[in-house]
Amino acid sequence: MKIISSPQELKEHLKSIKNSIGFQGNQSIGFVPTMGALHEGHISLIKKAKEQNETVVVSIFLNPTQFLKGEDLDKYPKKDEADKKICEISGVDVLFFPQPSDMYGADEVSILAPKVRGYVLEGESRPGHFNGVLTVVMKLFNIVNPTRAYFGKKDAQQLNLISLMVKQFFMSVEIIPVDTVREKDGLALSSRNAYLRKDERAEALKISSSLRLSSAMVSRGVLDAKEIKSAMRELLAPLEIFYVEILDREFNQLSKVEIGNTVILVEVKVGATRLLDNIWL
Template identity: 55%
Template sequence: MKIIQTIEELQEIRKSISSSVGFVPTMGALHDGHISLIKQARSENDIVIVSIFVNPTQFLKGEDLDKYPKKIEADSKICELCKVNYLFLPQISTMYGEDEVLVKAPNIKSYTLEGERRPGHFDGVLQVVLKLFGLTKPNRAYFGKKDAQQLALIKQMVENLFLGIDIIECEIKRESDGLALSSRNVYLTAEQRSDALAISKSLHAAAAIIGKKEFDCHVIKEHMQTIMSQLDVEYIAFVNRQFEEIQTIELKNSIILVAVKVGNTRLIDNIWI
């Protein structure tokens, strides 16, 4: 595995590659969820590029940019063990200049749910992902379904800008007790982590209710709220794959999304129906 830190080196290497490229963009602190993305990219491409970059433009004032987990040595070892070909580790000054051409997320999709609570967040996400796509020029790029709204916006960007990249949707990875894997889970105390299990329990309960032919989103939401009654729930949302709000579950076209604060840690999770 080769570690790359400059744009010039990455561009030269990319010019020399004629076979298929799979790309996995990350912010580091790699866990089994990231590893599953990398392994899928490894199985489907000749060359795998992983980037680690904690992108400042997607963090709002007061969020955890400065304390976001950084484990470069451990992350590098994980990438090496997963047989990554190239690991891109840029600095902020490498990725951003003083006079930026800005990317704006579409108003409707990016200012609901996560975007409503984190205004401008998705502008920063799309900005950095577009830059990374331009540098790595992948055939396929891999993203987890846990960040469902982000995934939908990236797919729309690729389509709208005619980028010709296959966006591969990868399943959510969970701990054995059901907690969705997240780099922010390290912030949880043992008690908070136990409390957070109500999130996945509520989603599994929703799936069970739907399996019994209850498709009314209001009824499903009430069940979920009961399960998460001890948590600080920011939202429980029901949308179709286009992120339009729905009142009735549409099988094979619905997503139930949850955002919760556990202590000072904000967690998101979802289930695709």
């Protein structure tokens, strides 16, 4: 596995790979951007990228611009050596490991998330968060120039906004959504789970329970969004609820679940930790 920290060096390296002959025309490059603290969720993204591409690139970059003032940037789990091992074992070809000064300069041009879709849900409680996400993803895409890029469905709004940016900016990469990986008891994997105390971890199970409840209601023929959300909120109490939403796949409000075109999203605070999850119906 090659480890590269310079954006220019990575760009040159991948350009020569991409221009060489692959199975179908040029070589394909699969890209998995991460902030490190890798877990089974990331590994499933890497696996998918390995299946579909000739070369797999993973980036590990704890992106400062997507953390607001007072958020947990300094506290975010760092596991550089373990992360490198995981990438090596998973068969990653190139690991991109830049420093903030490699990615950002002074007085920067940046990306502004859409005024509506970027400032609802997680964007409402973290205004500006998605500007930072989209800025770093645009930079990473321009450096790696991937054929396909892999994102977890767990961060559904992030996935939605990145897909929107790719479409609106006529970018060439194909965005591949990958199913959320869960613990046996249902808890969605997240680097932030490391913050949870034992009692908090038990409380956090209410999140996936509430999503299973919504799915069960829909199976029973209950499609009314208000009714489903109210049942979910009841189950989630007494956690601090940021939102419980039922949206279509383009993130418009739904009053009735549309099978095949619905995302049900939850974000809550467990202790001091913000956790989110969702289910695609």
